[in-house]
Amino acid sequence: MAKRSVLYLDDEVECLNIFQEMFCDEYDIRVASNPTDAWRALEEAPADIVISDQRMPEIEGTEFLRRVAEKYPLSYRVMLTGSVVIGDVAREISEGVVNLFVAKPWTEQGMRQMLERASASFELRSKVHMARRGRPPEEEEQKG
Numbered sequence: 523m524a525k526r527s528v529l530y531l532d533d534e535v536e537c538l539n540i541f542q543e544m545f546c547d548e549y550d551i552r553v554a555s556n557p558t559d560a561w562r563a564l565e566e567a568p569a570d571i572v573i574s575d576q577r578m579p580e581i582e583g584t585e586f587l588r589r590v591a592e593k594y595p596l597s598y599r600v601m602l603t604g605s606v607v608i609g610d611v612a613r614e615i616s617e618g619v620v621n622l623f624v625a626k627p628w629t630e631q632g633m634r635q636m637l638e639r640a641s642a643s644f645e646l647r648s649k650v651h652m653a654r655r656g657r658p659p660e661e662e663e664q665k666g
Contacts, residue, residue, distance in 0.1 A: 528549045564594065568597065571597065574599075576601055598622075
């Protein structure tokens with residue numbers, strides 16, 4: 523089975539480097555330090571799991587993930603934040619724009635658990651989506 527693909531957007535390049543180093547053996551990791559590079563990466567190949575920092579100079583993570591949700595609704599979307607007031611993102615939570623929050627600074631164990639959870643959720647979403655289209659998941663996987 524192919525590795526799950528992950529796109530991580532964060533303006534802190536050090537966080538991107540650490541994340542890539544920790545998880546590149548288990549996941550197909552792509553990183554971007556700005557929204558332009560993130561969109562380019564998604565257009566080249568959609569990601570199963572999209573992680574975004576909330577506070578960035580060019581765009582807030584909630585806005586980026588809202589756009590991702592519109593264009594790639596099956597993606598599992600994760601918000602990283604050092605300080606967020608739940609009221610500020612209540613709409614994104616209720617609308618399913620953000621599937622999970624991870625506190626910064628994150629730990630390897632916490633991030634690993636999140637990636638496992640996100641992978642399982644993405645797998646389930648994909649199977650449900652394929653079943654709704656009227657094809658057994660196994661048939662779709664063989665075609666892809």
